[in-house]
Amino acid sequence: MAELPPSSQEVHIRVNSKRTTSNSNNNTVHPVEIAPPAPSPAPAPAASGSFIEVKHYKKWFPWLQKMGALDVDRVVHRHQGWRLITCxxxxxxxxxxxxxxxxILIIGIRLEQEFGFVLIGLLFVISGFGGSLLSALFIQSNISVGASGALFGLxxxxxxxxxxxxSIYDNKLAALFTLVIIIVVNLAVGILPHVDNFxxxxxxxxxxxLGFVFLIRPQFGWVHQRYAPIQYSPGRSKTRFKKYQCVLWVLSLVILIVGLSVGLVALLRGVxxxxxxxxxxxLSCVPTSKWSCNTKAASCSTSQxxxxxxxxCSSNGNTGTYYMQNPTDSKIQQLCTQLCS
Structure with a gap:
């Protein structure tokens, strides 16, 4: 799931101090209107400065937000819980x-052929919901989109x-080792910036x-017994599922229901x-000398x-002096971004 710049509902404008990815240097800045400052009762040239906060927007950012991207502020304060699914x-x-x-094609087709569209569809959607829920609990300043959480659910x-x-697999260890390596590598990619690893x-x-609940298979002895000839009467009847399968089914279902319920209640309470x-x-981003994981908005004070x-820049104290007449909002955004980065 991709992590996008934070949203804002303030009259002031903010700048996102988080570094953009290497392919985002040519992104255009979305213009934002600034409310005119209240007139001063005794204006003076030295006091003509105003406090301005700017935010770095990408051209397509408002559309994602309007179409259902995961915006924690709107989920909590505007009761738009459907964003946990639509994102x-x-x-x-x-x-x-x-x-x-x-x-999804590589993994989903194999699972769907074995377990059917309904079970895998539910697994996909519920996993996506669980991913959105954990993301919303930990990443509350940015918006997120993508089906990566549901894909990891598969x-x-x-x-x-x-x-x-x-018990029904032949090459058990080889299959387990391969699958674990794939999962670890994909989770490791999530420590990069702009990737929502939560x-x-x-x-x-x-x-x-959910796999323990939805993808359980009957043991081979029960299947063989069920389709055996009528004359055949085994000495001991086989149960459909083994005991450890039943234990995992119950434990997984309880943990899943409790976990999603507690997480949802905590999110709606603004935790x-x-x-x-x-x-x-x-777990979501490890800072290095090549990139920064700071997602907190930095502010700039300006005076002309x-x-x-x-x-x-209020966050690092960097100051710049520029000679220009009537600078535009987009120009101030660029200058503030350079100073705070």
Whole structure:
């Protein structure tokens, strides 16, 4: 699931101090109107400066927000809980869309052929919901879109299906090793900036639990007994499922219901999970010398005297002096972004 710049409902404008990806340097800036400042009773040239906050927008950002992207502020304060579902049908670009669709085709077709459209469809949607829920609890300043959480749910379902139906597979260890490597590699990619790894983790855990519930298979002895000739009467009747399968089914269902319920209640009450886990943010992004994981908005104060414009970044104290007359909002956005980055 892709992580996009934060939304704003304030009259002030903000700048997103988070670094954009390498292919976003040519993005246009969405113009934002600034409410005119109240007239000063005693205007003076030295006091003509005004506090301006700017936000970096991408051209397509408002459309994603209007079409159902995951915006925590709107989910909590505007009661738009449907965004936890609709966000998985949106994507942040052609490459994002193609990558997710390719993964769904490779994994989803195999599971659907074995377990049917209904079960795999429910697994996909519920896993996407679980991914959106965990993402909303930890990433509350940015919006997110994408089906990656649901895709990771399919991977989690494959893993639990392998575990619960362990006895029917021949190359058990080889299949388990291959699947674990695929999951680990994909989760490792999530530590890059602008990738919502919490949606991946939440979707994977939800799909993993659902796999024990939806993808359980009857043991071979019961199937053989069911289709045996009438004259054949085994000494001991086989049950449809083994005991460990039944135990995993019950435990997974209880954990899943409790986990989703508690998470949803916490989200609607406005709980920020980062306040209860100081290190969890590293699960979604690990800062390095090549990129920053800072998603907090930085503000700039500006003052203008004649053609001289002074811009100061509040987060790092960098100050720049520029000579221009009547600078546009987009120009101030660019200058503030440069100073705060």
């Amino acid at each position: 998985m049908w949106l994507h942040g670009g052609v490459f994002h869309l193609l990558a997710n669709m390719l993964g 991977l989690g379902g494959m893993l639990s299906e392998l575990i619960t139906n362990w 949606a991946h983790i939440g979707g994977f855990l939800t799909g993993f639990l 920020d999970a980062n306040n209860h886990c100081s290190w969890c943010h590293y 005297l004649g053609n001289q414009l002074n811009v100061t």
